[in-house]
Amino acid sequence: MRSADVATMSAGAARVVRTDAARFEGLPGWPYKVSYFTSTLFGLEVRIAYYDLVPNCSGASERETVLLTHGEPSWSYLNRNLVPPLLDQGYRVVLFDQVGFGQSDKPVSESDYSYYRHVMWNEDLLINHLNLKDITAVFQDWGGLLGLRVVARNPTRFARFVVANTFLPTGDNAQLKVNDGFYNWKNFVHKTGLRKEGTVGRYCRLWGEALPGQATPSCQRQKSPPTMRPSRPRNTRLEHGSSPSLCQRQTTTKQAARRMQGARKIKQRGPCSRNGESPSCARLPQTTLS
Numbered sequence: 671m672r673s674a675d676v677a678t679m680s681a682g683a684a685r686v687v688r689t690d691a692a693r694f695e696g697l698p699g700w701p702y703k704v705s706y707f708t709s710t711l712f713g714l715e716v717r718i719a720y721y722d723l724v725p726n727c728s729g730a731s732e733r734e735t736v737l738l739t740h741g742e743p744s745w746s747y748l749n750r751n752l753v754p755p756l757l758d759q760g761y762r763v764v765l766f767d768q769v770g771f772g773q774s775d776k777p778v779s780e781s782d783y784s785y786y787r788h789v790m791w792n793e794d795l796l797i798n799h800l801n802l803k804d805i806t807a808v809f810q811d812w813g814g815l816l817g818l819r820v821v822a823r824n825p826t827r828f829a830r831f832v833v834a835n836t837f838l839p840t841g842d843n844a845q846l847k848v849n850d851g852f853y854n855w856k857n858f859v860h861k862t863g864l865r866k867e868g869t870v871g872r873y874c875r876l877w878g879e880a881l882p883g884q885a886t887p888s889c890q891r892q893k894s895p896p897t898m899r900p901s902r903p904r905n906t907r908l909e910h911g912s913s914p915s916l917c918q919r920q921t922t923t924k925q926a927a928r929r930m931q932g933a934r935k936i937k938q939r940g941p942c943s944r945n946g947e948s949p950s951c952a953r954l955p956q957t958t959l960s
Contacts, residue, residue, distance in 0.1 A: 694773055704719050711791065711794055716775045716791065721763075723753065725761070733760045733762060736761045736808070737802065737805050738763065742811060747772070764802065766795055806831065807828060809833055809834065811835055818836070
């Protein structure tokens with residue numbers, strides 16, 4: 671997100687920023703009008719965007735409410751293909767943008783993005799403001815990590831829920847603990863500078879899909895800032911959940927030939943002794959196959 675895309679919502683030191691509404695205009699498959707609710711929890715005014723869609727058909731008020739959630743790094747637009755068939759069947763459909771995403775406000779302090787605060791913001795909108803009942807909820811990604819906790823706190827409000835690509839870690843057994851992949855991703859974000867302003871947008875532009883009829887570029891010649899490249903020793907494996915650099919150097923035919931030649935030399939000279947004292951072992955080239 672560029673600085674031109676946000677507007678500061680408080681005088682003096684900014685506590686909350688908001689994405690320019692023009693960024694959400696004219697999106698294909700998204701004709702729905704946004705509504706807003708301002709939560710005042712934690713001494714912070716945060717405007718939460720939501721969509722309360724009711725079809726114009728007989729008996730619509732008697733049909734149950736379907737809640738569609740989203741995770742990171744998306745917003746309600748993720749569920750655009752699910753909305754029309756549900757409305758056609760006469761269901762009331764509710765969607766909302768998690769705080770920090772889409773058209774909802776984005777607190778600037780990292781300490782505001784706690785698990786507890788996100789759960790309470792969800793509950794403040796869905797239960798306290800919209801007063802939803804008999805909910806059929808579809809929980810996806812972080813929408814489930816947060817939403818399932820809301821269900822646990824308000825079980826009588828939910829009729830059923832669908833769990834998609836999410837879970838609720840309780841920590842009391844191996845299957846319900848947060849896995850290493852999550853922490854590896856967290857370390858990757860901090861070590862590569864991904865959390866700095868402007869870097870997420872640059873990643874999205876480099877990794878985005880090519881325009882229709884054009885091939886996706888395999889390796890851009892643009893030099894990325896050093897902070898955007900994961901630092902790791904040469905010839906070491908990436909940890910699970912981490913990511914390679916944006917534009918890895920492609921191996922040329924000559925490089926591949928030299929590596930194969932080095933491998934043949936090693937095979938011809940035979941194995942080294944275990945203690946490494948063999949004269950032939952000392953003469954072996956330092957060649958690494960990849």
